[in-house]
Amino acid sequence: MTAQVATAQGAAVPPTPTQHYCEPIAIGVDVGGTKIEAVMVDLHGNVLASQRTPTHRGNAAVLHDITMLCQQLIAARPGATAQSIGIGIPGQVDSDSGVIHSAVNLGISEFAVADEAAALLHAPVHVENDVNAAALGAMAVLGVSTRPNVADAFINLGTGLAAGIIRSGRIDHGATGICGEIGHIAVEPHRFACPCGQRGCLETVASGSAVERLWPVKHGAAMPDLMAKAQTGDAKANEMLDMVVAGVCRAVQITALCVDPATIIIGGGLTRAGQPFFDRITAMLRELASGSAFLTSAAIDRRIIAAPAGRPIGAIGAAKAAFIR
Numbered sequence: 632m633t634a635q636v637a638t639a640q641g642a643a644v645p646p647t648p649t650q651h652y653c654e655p656i657a658i659g660v661d662v663g664g665t666k667i668e669a670v671m672v673d674l675h676g677n678v679l680a681s682q683r684t685p686t687h688r689g690n691a692a693v694l695h696d697i698t699m700l701c702q703q704l705i706a707a708r709p710g711a712t713a714q715s716i717g718i719g720i721p722g723q724v725d726s727d728s729g730v731i732h733s734a735v736n737l738g739i740s741e742f743a744v745a746d747e748a749a750a751l752l753h754a755p756v757h758v759e760n761d762v763n764a765a766a767l768g769a770m771a772v773l774g775v776s777t778r779p780n781v782a783d784a785f786i787n788l789g790t791g792l793a794a795g796i797i798r799s800g801r802i803d804h805g806a807t808g809i810c811g812e813i814g815h816i817a818v819e820p821h822r823f824a825c826p827c828g829q830r831g832c833l834e835t836v837a838s839g840s841a842v843e844r845l846w847p848v849k850h851g852a853a854m855p856d857l858m859a860k861a862q863t864g865d866a867k868a869n870e871m872l873d874m875v876v877a878g879v880c881r882a883v884q885i886t887a888l889c890v891d892p893a894t895i896i897i898g899g900g901l902t903r904a905g906q907p908f909f910d911r912i913t914a915m916l917r918e919l920a921s922g923s924a925f926l927t928s929a930a931i932d933r934r935i936i937a938a939p940a941g942r943p944i945g946a947i948g949a950a951k952a953a954f955i956r
C-alpha cells in the first residue's frame with residue numbers, strides 16, 4: 632500500500648518517489664564460507680532488497696565484497712541512507728572493537744573489519760559472530776517474543792556446532808565472547824579428535840563437517856544421502872544417524888540446562904534434512920527423558936522450533952544487531 636502524506640490543510644497527497652526511502656534503514660551482511668549475502672531492512676526488520684556474491688578468501692577480498700554489496704543496495708534505493716551496517720562473520724569476533732580473529736574458512740587470521748568497512752561506507756559498522764547474528768535473525772523472522780531476563784537459544788548445525796544465546800532481546804556474549812560455543816564441550820574423550828585440540832567434542836559428531844566425515848559420499852551432500860538411506864532401513868546409516876542425533880540432543884540438553892531458554896531454535900545446513908531429522912531429535916529427547924521425572928518436567932523437546940528455511944536470517948540478524956546496539 633502506498634503511504635499518503637497529510638498536508639497542513641488535511642488533504643492527502645501521494646509521496647514523491649524518494650520519500651518512501653527516507654526512513655532509517657540498516658544493512659546486514661552475512662559472510663559465509665561459500666557466499667556473502669547482504670540485505671537492506673527497515674526499522675521493523677522488513678527486507679527491502681538483497682544482494683549476494685560468492686566468497687573470496689583473504690582480508691582485502693572479503694572487505695571488497697562486503698563494501699560492493701552494500702554500495703549496490705544503497706545505489707538501488709534513491710534517497711536511502713544506511714543508519715547502520717551489521718556484519719555477521721564466522722570466527723572469534725570482538726564486537727566492541729570490531730576485530731575478528733581466526734576466521735579460518737575465510738583465510739583471515741586478524742582483521743579490523745568494522746573500522747575498515749566504516750571508512751569506505753561512511754556509516755557505523757557493527758560486527759557479530761555469525762551464529763549470534765543468525766540467532767537474532769531467526770527470532771525476528773519467526774516472531775519469537777522475548778521475555779525480560781529470559782533467554783532464547785539458537786543452535787546452529789552448520790559446518791561447526793555453536794549456539795547463540797539471546798537474553799531480553801539482546802545477544803549474550805559472555806565475559807570474553809565464547810558464550811554458546813557448545814560444540815567444543817568434550818563429552819567422549821576416547822573418541823574423535825577435534826580441530827580445537829581436544830577429543831570427543833560435540834562438534835565431532837553433531838555438525839555438517841562431522842556428517843561428511845562419518846558418511847562420505849561421492850557426489851552431493853552427505854546429510855540428505857544419510858537420511859535417505861536411514862529411512863530405507865539401512866542399518867549402518869541408522870547407526871551413524873543415531874550418533875549424530877545423539878550429539879545434537881546432548882547439545883540441546885546442555886543448552887537447556889545451562890540457560891533454560893524459553894525456545895530452542897535449531898538451524899544450519901544439517902536441518903535441510905527437514906522434518907524427519909527433527910522427528911528423530913524430539914523422539915530421542917523424549918527417550919532420554921523417559922527415565923527421569925526431572926528431565927520430563929523440563930519438557931525440553933517442546934521448546935524446539937525449526938529455523939525458517941530459505942530466509943537470510945544471518946543477514947537480517949546482523950542488521951538487527953547493528954540497529955539495537
Ligand SMILES: [Zn+2]
Nearest residue numbers: 815825827832
Ligand atoms: Zn573441539
